[in-house]
Amino acid sequence: MINISFPDGKVRQYEDGTTALAIARSISEGLAKKVLAVKVNGEVWDATRPITTDATLNLLTWNDPEGQNTFWHSSAHLMAEAVESMFPGVKFWVGPALEKGFYYDMDLGDKKMTEEDLLLLEKKMNELAKQGNKYIRQEISKADAIKYFADKGDEYKLDLLQNLTDGGITLYSQGAFTDLCRGPHIPDTGFIRAIKLTSIAGAYWKGDEKNKMLTRVYGVTFPNQKELDEYVLMLEEAKKRDHRKLGKELGIFTMDEDIGPGLILWMPNGTVIIEELEKLAKETELDGGYKRVVTPHIAKENLYITSGHLPYYADSMFPPMEMDGEKYYLKAMNCPHHHKIYDAEPKSYRDLPYRLAEYGTCYRYEQSGELFGLMRVRCLHMNDAHIYCSKDQFMQEFKAVNDMYIKYFKIFGIEKYVMRLSLHDPAKLGQKYINEPELWLETEELVRNVLIETGVPFVEVKGEGAFYGPKIDVQIWSTIGREFTLATNQVDFAQPRSFKLSFTNKENNPEIPLIIHRAPLGTHERFIGFLLEHYAGKFPVWLAPLQVKILPISDKFLEYAETVQKQLKKAGIRVEIDDRQEKIGKKIRDTELMKVPYMLVVGEKEMNENKLSVRRQGKGDLGAQDISVFLENILDEIENRKSGEETAAVTA
């Protein structure tokens, strides 16, 4: 008998050689139907693999990222089986799971795969899935494996085998398909109940353009049709809401070959949004007792040696400029500059918490292949701040930062979020992480406690901390359910030491402060990219680049339109007149395309009665209003930063 420990702390005895699936079944048949894989002593296994020692067990279902990962990797094998049946002689390279779905790279010889083939493949996969074929794991010696694939004439798997060491090599088979694979896999193909092959692409073997071009087929699968349907809908919606497409159509941002990749030029409309976001941040931070600073974008090499950026973070930095015998670097973070401001005047406990905020612009090197619209860029405008506090103050300050996040989520209608507590990896101390094992554990515990006490939803991840301390990444979901990693909140015990920062405590002794690095609105780049998708470009009035467009029915009413414009402008509203010689229908359509929240149609009747015909973007005609009434409503909407939803009530 072996002892199996469960996540709830309970320990039960089972026969030696039992499987996770058998254990699940012993609990309930319903559970067994959900088990995709299992974590045995922290390692992900097939749920059907015999367990022969005492172990801690975590059953993995569709709710676990590792469960989904296993599901999609097994789906790649299922697709390979279908491909092999339709394209005999096909050779496979690798077929990993992705964040969402999977792909497999394959050599089709002189055959070609078309979009129509994808439908046939889907059909075949569904057929094979219904057979409920088991995924069977088989350990094999390296020699036998080489013989197997040599006989098959599969040079790709032989190539993979070169880098594998004897003893840990496995084959997996399901139905008529066998693959070299380290697993794990789901119990059988019957779990896969909804299948969509999304695209075909070319991919050079090993990513090297000197090699042969392989065929890559992407797909995604789900345990039920409903989830697939929702996903397909979300993809279509996301395509419409693509921030690159909307960003261009709405004049938000552009890029230019002569400036360089990943370097955003913010157009006038995008800059309005930036300034509104900065205004919100400044107001919030003023209330929170922050002081603002402005620092240069470069510094000498020595600063980044002290800070730890060059030892631990150099790969993400731009190359140096050599000047006057010194190396200067573009800053990748604002922290070292802020530390210098903290240190410019002596500090006492009366000055703490000392909170320095800056919309600092940082430069980070990303591989050009990694760059993506506003989501992955090289120039980042960060809603940054650093809070220098004593250990006593830490809890309250950290909580205040969390509250700020939640305040923002509310303003932007972000309903789903999770905080991701990223910890250090003890194996990488001194390489990726400052080598202070005890301080790591101490501050990780500190942060964990705040999260537990404040009741914020969070998950823990090992090996994703900042180099100077544990980090909280905030993940949020847009209205259409796409996930974004946005803001961070970090604790730093390392830099205060390396910069020799201190304050005089109440006992008149020098003490080292803790530092909280925080960026609740993340970067302008990623946040505006998110907002474009989140609002589908239909920004709430306070954020809208153009808030009101006045549409005179003909030139006769231009003068009246100008009187109205003047009044709105005086109240600080962003307003333009459409003075083109176009029919009113076209004026309305064009303004809707530019997603301007309010249209004010003015003609004979409106002029005579000193009124406006108000149209709300997406809601249509709201009828005639007095200018003063319209002004009061829109100013209320702007000042209270109301979302479009709340607006409906106001203007209906």
Added chain:
Amino acid sequence: MINISFPDGKVRQYEDGTTALAIARSISEGLAKKVLAVKVNGEVWDATRPITTDATLNLLTWNDPEGQNTFWHSSAHLMAEAVESMFPGVKFWVGPALEKGFYYDMDLGDKKMTEEDLLLLEKKMNELAKQGNKYIRQEISKADAIKYFADKGDEYKLDLLQNLTDGGITLYSQGAFTDLCRGPHIPDTGFIRAIKLTSIAGAYWKGDEKNKMLTRVYGVTFPNQKELDEYVLMLEEAKKRDHRKLGKELGIFTMDEDIGPGLILWMPNGTVIIEELEKLAKETELDGGYKRVVTPHIAKENLYITSGHLPYYADSMFPPMEMDGEKYYLKAMNCPHHHKIYDAEPKSYRDLPYRLAEYGTCYRYEQSGELFGLMRVRCLHMNDAHIYCSKDQFMQEFKAVNDMYIKYFKIFGIEKYVMRLSLHDPAKLGQKYINEPELWLETEELVRNVLIETGVPFVEVKGEGAFYGPKIDVQIWSTIGREFTLATNQVDFAQPRSFKLSFTNKENNPEIPLIIHRAPLGTHERFIGFLLEHYAGKFPVWLAPLQVKILPISDKFLEYAETVQKQLKKAGIRVEIDDRQEKIGKKIRDTELMKVPYMLVVGEKEMNENKLSVRRQGKGDLGAQDISVFLENILDEIENRKSGEETAAVTA
């Protein structure tokens, strides 16, 4: 007889060989007493030098920069004569006029000069000045000059002679002193009636630290004692108002060895001023129809080849960063980035004038020896904008920019200003200036006409234009009479061509726009440096980092102080409480030192009557006021950006 043309256009006949001094005397004895030098056909001459051909004549007096220049250079010779009499055997290197005053570098052998010597030298100079010795010009062959200085054993003048060509070499003598000098000089030493030697410094021969260290004596002279007294007073006041001293005391800015020279760290108090200035600029520019943009701080080499920066301006740029096989440069100006935004969407005449504004941060390389506080830095935050307009619109746009300057001058109480029209130098076309001689002349004429028509005071200077077009530098004077070059306004005919910018004109044809580059508030660095001196750190309330300090007489009134603070904060006022356990006298003194505009003393009486005892910085006690009255007054002061002077009336 020769024909002499005067500035008023009149032409008169004089004897061949007459002098400017004689001509002046023929007009009036009073005039003759003022003539320091003369411009003959555009070249500055001794007023005593015989004129032997027809010529145009400009008599130069103390009111002309060239007159002052000649005066100070002659004063350097006078000082040299005094030094030679006190330090026989002294050898002289060069002794130029400065912007204000002069210096002379000398080799005193093994003797040393002390501060006390300066007083003796002043006395000697006064004695020699009173003798009214004439400055006598003598042409000499190179051979004779070499013989003269070789006999004297003067290796310094022999060194200078090496680079002179025969034919234009002159000696100048006054009293017992003779010098190798190309002149010109004032008629006699009697003009010099007020003398001050200001300092002694060391200076390496030819600025090379491998050479011998010479002694440099600085001085300044005036035609009367009153001007000298005023100047000395201004220097003392300027020392008190030194922006580096005030900047540190008031927590405005700091620098750090690890960041690098010329790279300002703006502390919280400085950042408040920055944000108020930006707010003013944004309001003004919004009214002026500008759109705002945000651009990155770097771009690829190719952008700066196109713009002309690398061909014409590389010395002022930071060295490149090499990345992904490309060179990236920090931007020294924002223009090329703005051009790319202009060009991102097609433009028609309906879009023009298209005005793009940005508080852009630029990086310029200045020699480390040239760096000076906030006045010469390497990182500049510019109040920048670019106006793209047609030729028809140019006049009005350029005038609007001038009006904006004048609006700002009024807000900041700048009463004296001059615009300096900087033109190209035809000799440097293709080197320092874009090689388009006709476009230069055309745009220079365009700008000159606007200046004449708007009646703004201006002077013309050859050879100081930007590389892409003529430039207006705006010179302003602080309250204590010091001169600052601050803002610029430039016309650009070159970049629209090199960037292939265009718009569709009314006739549906492509047309090239003109560009106006303008920066009325200059850079934060220089402008805040100027303001620190201008206001002696006593900022008007709207600019003051801390606007109000509440001083409770004892802890008993802390609660009342907090109630007051809350009300003021709610109204957006920057307010703090001095909650230290100090006597009220010390609290007042410390607050005055920090130059906080308003102090509100609260004690028993104030608390009971719900009032405040109001003290105004520099004006003392203004008596007790209701909170509402104080609030109304201070908000009026802030909203209307009143200067301290206007305030007196409001609060008295």
